[in-house]
Amino acid sequence: MTDAPTEPDAELEPRVWLVPTPVGNLGDITLRAVEVLRGADAVACEDTRRSGALLSHLGIRKPLVRLDAHTMGRAAAVLEKHPRLAYVSDAGTPGISDPGAELVQAAIEADIPVEVLPGATAFVPALVLSGLPTGRFTFEGFLPRSGRERKERLEAVATRAETSVLYESPHRLAATLRDLAGVCGPERAASVTRELSKKFEETVRGTLDDLAAHFAGEVKGEIVLVVDGHAASVEPASPEAYRAEAAALAAGGHAARDIRDLLMARGLRKNDAYALALQVTSAASPGHETS
Template sequence: MTAPHVTLVPTPIGNLSDITLRAIEVLKGADAVACEDTRHSGALLHHLGIKKPLVRLDAHTIRDRAGGVLEKYPRLAYVSDAGTPGISDPGAELVEIVLDLGGTVEALPGPTAFVPALVLSGLKIARFTFEGFLPRSGRERRERLAALARREEASVVYESPHRLAETLADLAEACGGARRASVTRELSKLHEETRRGSLSELSALFEQGARGEIVVVVEGRSEPLHEEAVDFEAMARLLADEGRSAREIRALLTQAGLRKNDAYALSLRVTELREQPEE
């Protein structure tokens, strides 16, 4: 098998004029184009006048099909539905597969949603954390929201139209309603919009949801943390009772503000106590 070479090709997130000349050149020169949705990407190739074999490699098929596709088409271009592949899509998994096969990967610069949303937010963005899509529910969602609320840097969240209202309400509860944020939707399209304000204001504004692809930017925490208010011992014991591993407990204690060395020692202590047989 020839060592595969995959190029991740960013595609427009709205305005088709955002495709780069280099992206068009790579799409024309590839053996085939792999994508998430052949109908969606087929329309883009048709618009560009490019005729290439188009194969589906989405989140459900990439593990089973990627090897065969790469063997048949060793010079492969990969596009997601919109934006830069590898950001909240199967492109990241394809990179792992190609590298495991001894192949090479090239990533072209181009359109992505979170960078313009950050710039448009009006917040301090010298440092930021990309969250992508938050977990939909449960303990993992609560933990991610709590970690986001404690950060000093801005956080970027992707959200779908029908879940926007719930996420803004949850963010307001976790971070406090006064925390500033922005909601950007329909980037590069006719109805592009950025609304800025407190999380309480934005939650009320988008109570009925919104249309289009959405990026939420939340400012970092500015007030000091009060570590003495956190009972780390009780927190660690509760996590151990839930069956968490020492590594998980250590990570969560660190997120809550405990120093790494203390979190390490406490996580080992509570997990060792859990494993001791009762007398």
């Protein structure tokens, strides 16, 4: 095989291609992806060793340029040197939870046309495999590791009516499942898919409590976590039931913020949940800190 340019490349104008690569099974590479990789001046990537192995498997020899989260600042210089540039991430579609989106912005600023090829991605198969509603969903990507932003994102998942899809690393999966069970309620339906398209592909479905117990030990592989929306899994309670539950939590010593989160997980709107939490904690302990 020769690395001849493909038909769209015959004009030899500057262009950036975002080329999806397999998330596991190398057979998932598309014919068009191979053609574009052959016709590009160079291939930019997150990891030259990993992408070099893929190109070698495909019989393609091209200059490899590292463009990851730490080196994306030199994207303009790379585009100037290699005006017909293909970009691949470690796996899946570039621009989804990786620096590919920044390369697109750099190309647009340089007035260079951008093409995004359709192809492999992890979250769509995992969403379908979950068995949860797919008509509307929100892709959360990776959650922040800690802090206020993580709490806010977890709360968003808990109160969202549609399905949520998240990426997570193996060593943080158990903690994230526990955190989600805390804000969504332990009975919220969810699924975990790992090692998509590989020999040991696995999808486990159940409640967040079940999944937290199942994945409490060592976990390997790329992880996609899918969480049901609250409207599908929680029947809104009556105002009296919410108040009784909130009062019981306050009597048990729970802080207003914790009560708010639990009420939201039961289907109560955020503002109403917070107002009720303040009321019951003040009644239970005058002068109690509520923030």
